[in-house]
Amino acid sequence: MFEQTFKNIDDILHKDAGCTSELDYTEQSSWLLFLKYLDALEVDKALEVELIGKTYHFIIDKPYRWESWAAPKGPDGKLDHNSALTGDDGWVSTTIGDSCTLKSGTTVPVSIEKSSGDIPYVKVAEMTLPDNQDGITTSIRFLDRPDVKPGWLIPKGAVIFPKRGGAILTNKKRLALVDMCADLNIMSVIPSEKLTPEFLYFYFLTVDMRKLGTGSSIPQINNYDIAPLTISFPESRLKQAEISETIRALEKECQRLESLYQRKLTALDELKKSLLAQTFSGAL
CATH class of the missing domain: 1.20.1260.30 (N6 adenine-specific DNA methyltransferase, N-terminal domain)
Incomplete structure (x- = not known):
């Protein structure tokens, strides 16, 4: 139809x-x-x-x-x-390069890495830690703030993602919920005052990083891949926050529906097994 x-x-x-x-x-x-x-x-x-x-x-x-x-x-x-x-009045359209700051991670001396400290030092693997699923809050290695050079710091509110190698294919993005540092395999996008961090994060969820990676043997994402990306957003940060809140509510509803659907599939599978067992035992 x-x-x-x-x-x-x-x-x-x-x-x-x-x-x-x-x-x-x-x-x-x-x-x-x-x-x-x-x-x-x-x-x-x-x-x-x-x-x-x-x-x-x-x-x-x-x-x-x-x-x-x-x-x-x-x-x-x-x-x-x-x-x-x-289209909606009050929205502006620009590029990531004009509305954000792009910063890549850096390699820090192993001698200043610690098992606990003020600033999480994040590598790609740590993006998938259980406590980092909803945003970066921790790592398995840390730095003391006095040891952190200004150019190393990725501020709270930045969006991070893998920028090199096969990790690009995972299409992972995370919102930094605390000040952090990252290694060379991670790029961050730091929003200006025009953008709320969460709105920027939801925008990047729509970007397929797998289409941006360049490189003959080892895929890599560079500033010139990210800077020209077009982003549209309301000039009002309050409106951006309202949109982000709506998306969060939709996410929760999707998760609820997915859980309900999965439970029904499990129940259906159990029913199927029961009917098969009864069929071949002569109970039906």
Whole structure:
């Protein structure tokens, strides 16, 4: 039923500059479909709750719901094409190079590394520590602040990612939740006062680092790969914070739905095993 609709979407997106295959816009298409599905799910939930005389609390605030920006309706209840959101006043578009500072890590003398201290010294492997899943807070090696030269420090609020070798293929990004140092295999992007750190972090989650790496034998990401990237954001830091909060809420809902789905799959698998056991034991 939706085959022609998807084909029309594909035909439009495929004509965009820089698109060479469906893989270039599959993530964006999937995200839009998810937002539409989530909106429909919330509307259904709101109706269910209304029937029992209660109030449903939407995950997404009204200005960011599908009906507000993707399919606004006029007084007659029909789609208002003139009001459909194709851009928002108060947003600016610039490059990462013009709105952020790029800084690579550095190698520090082994003699000043410690098992505990003031400043975590992070290598790529430490990005996956359990305590660093939601942002960098620790490491297995540390530096005392008096030993840290000013040029080594990556400030709290920077976004970091691997810049060299096979680690680029992991596409990992982390937000620095504390001041830190990093080795040469890590690059950081430090937001200016125009950007909130979390908004910048969510932006980089949309960037596929695997497409940026250059190098004949060993992939590497350099400043000239990151600086030209285009970023759009609201001039209001408060609006940026609101958007980040909405994304966090969506993340939690996605995790909840994923957990629920996984539990149902597990229950279905157990049922299948039970039925097979009963079948071959003659119990059915």
